[in-house]
Amino acid sequence: xxxxxxxxxxxxxxxxxxxxxxxxxxxxxxxxxxxxxxxxxxxxxxxxxxxxxxxxxxxxxxxxxxxxxxxxxxxxxxxxxxxxxxxxxxxxxxxxxxxxxxxxxxxxxxxxxxxxxxxxxxxxxxxxxxxxxxxxxxxxxxxxxxxxxxxxxxxxxxxxxxxxxxxxxxxxxxxxxxxxxxxxxxxxxxxxxx
Amino acid sequence: xxxxxxxxxxxxxxxxxxxxxxxxxxxxxxxxxxxxxxxxxxxxxxxxxxxxxxxxxxxxxxxxxxxxxxxxxxxxxxxxxxxxxxxxxxxxxxxxxxxxxxxxxxxxxxxxxxxxxxxxxxxxxxxxxxxxxxxxxxxxxxxxxxxxxxxxxxxxxxxxxxxxxxxxxxxxxxxxxxxxxxxxxxxxxxxxxxxxxxxxxxxxxxxxxxxxxxxxxxxxxxxxxxxxxxxxxxxxxxxxxxxxxxxxxxxxxxxxxxxxxxxxxxxxxxxxxxx
Numbered sequence: 001x002x003x004x005x006x007x008x009x010x011x012x013x014x015x016x017x018x019x020x021x022x023x024x025x026x027x028x029x030x031x032x033x034x035x036x037x038x039x040x041x042x043x044x045x046x047x048x049x050x051x052x053x054x055x056x057x058x059x060x061x062x063x064x065x066x067x068x069x070x071x072x073x074x075x076x077x078x079x080x081x082x083x084x085x086x087x088x089x090x091x092x093x094x095x096x097x098x099x100x101x102x103x104x105x106x107x108x109x110x111x112x113x114x115x116x117x118x119x120x121x122x123x124x125x126x127x128x129x130x131x132x133x134x135x136x137x138x139x140x141x142x143x144x145x146x147x148x149x150x151x152x153x154x155x156x157x158x159x160x161x162x163x164x165x166x167x168x169x170x171x172x173x174x175x176x177x178x179x180x181x182x183x184x185x186x187x188x189x190x191x192x193x194x
Numbered sequence: 195x196x197x198x199x200x201x202x203x204x205x206x207x208x209x210x211x212x213x214x215x216x217x218x219x220x221x222x223x224x225x226x227x228x229x230x231x232x233x234x235x236x237x238x239x240x241x242x243x244x245x246x247x248x249x250x251x252x253x254x255x256x257x258x259x260x261x262x263x264x265x266x267x268x269x270x271x272x273x274x275x276x277x278x279x280x281x282x283x284x285x286x287x288x289x290x291x292x293x294x295x296x297x298x299x300x301x302x303x304x305x306x307x308x309x310x311x312x313x314x315x316x317x318x319x320x321x322x323x324x325x326x327x328x329x330x331x332x333x334x335x336x337x338x339x340x341x342x343x344x345x346x347x348x349x350x351x352x353x354x355x356x357x358x359x360x361x362x363x364x365x366x367x368x369x370x371x372x373x374x375x376x377x378x379x380x381x382x383x384x385x386x387x388x389x390x391x392x393x394x395x396x397x398x399x400x401x402x403x404x405x406x407x408x409x410x411x412x413x414x415x416x417x418x419x420x421x422x423x424x425x426x427x428x429x430x431x432x433x434x435x436x437x438x439x440x441x442x443x444x445x446x447x448x449x450x451x452x453x454x455x456x457x458x459x460x461x462x463x464x465x466x467x468x469x
């Protein structure tokens with residue numbers, strides 16, 4: 001500072017020794033007062049405005065984000081629900097199909113069984129009827145053949161074979177012989193009564 | 195001021211370098227003086243005083259207009275205001291004092307930064323062209339205020355004894371070395387800080403402007419009174435004058451920044467739990 005001041009020796013006589021470090025008292029007070037007023041005004045009218053703007057902006061952004069998040073969560077929940085429903089429906093459909101298949105198979109089996117039984121029954125019935133008719137035919141044939149043979153034999157022999165007991169015995173023996181011969185001949189064909 | 199300086203030089207035929215006298219502007223109106231600390235001072239309203247008031251009015255009006263609308267989507271003015279406010283609020287307030295306490299000090303730091311910045315820029319703004327804070331008194335006021343604030347904040351938080359201990363006794367040091375460290379710490383943290391704070395700002399503004407005056411008047415002198423050989427040097431001096439004026443713009447910003455940054459750091463140090 002000294003070197004800065006010394007060249008001023010010429011002017012010093014006119015203005016007095018000026019030391020820039022020595023303050024002007026009014027300037028000290030003035031700077032404090034002016035800055036104090038500025039500080040007060042800024043604190044009261046400027047900073048709150050900026051701060052509330054910042055806060056509002058932050059809350060607006062955060063609010064927007066929160067709303068978006070809620071929407072997103074809702075959409076996710078809805079999607080999950082729909083997917084669940086779809087899966088349920090698929091499951092249900094599969095179950096029904098399976099059930100129907102089982103039922104169908106059951107019905108077919110039952111039907112087959114029924115038809116089988118029916119056909120068996122019909123065959124049995126037929127067989128029984130045929131057997132009965134055969135028996136009937138055999139019986140009536142036997143009676144008729146007996147009578148015919150007796151009357152024929154009586155006519156040939158010329159005597160009445162009125163003695164029923166004897167005639168019947170003869171007829172029976174004849175028929176039995178006939179049957180044995182017949183069966184011996186017929187058996188290889190698989191038909192005929194034994 | 196430069197008009198007066200050059201008038202003095204023109205009158206004599208010999209170059210008189212600019213000095214502190216160039217910063218002692220006469221008041222508007224009378225030329226009465228009074229004695230203060232062995233130095234005669236002008237009594238009355240001077241140009242730097244008006245600049246000081248003007249700066250505070252401009253700072254307030256600008257930021258009031260910028261902040262008034264409070265629009266969610268800011269216009270140009272509001273955007274600039276918010277960026278400027280956010281710069282002080284975040285880089286000097288929140289980042290240094292810490293997010294817990296800083297809001298209390300934001301109005302102070304914010305007002306201080308733009309007040310000093312504008313007063314510094316007045317040294318470059320045409321027609322004003324005088325650094326308000328090259329007047330020592332103005333800076334002493336601001337530095338003294340800073341000193342009172344950070345100490346008051348510390349005392350309020352830790353109590354007087356606790357605060358003195360916080361600022362003077364470094365933690366993690368024990369034994370006889372404390373005898374050496376305690377006075378040093380006390381000196382550097384309590385006594386020297388306002389002095390360095392004031393001198394850094396005031397001296398930078400004074401020296402920067404002095405340099406500009408020197409280049410301007412020196413160039414002028416060389417061009418008018420110098421021989422043909424040295425006249426180009428006068429042109430060179432003016433070129434350098436322009437270059438230095440740009441450098442001064444940077445210095446003006448940096449000094450405002452440093453002053454407020456140190457304020458924030460002192461406050462943060464006074465609020466700290468552990469030194």
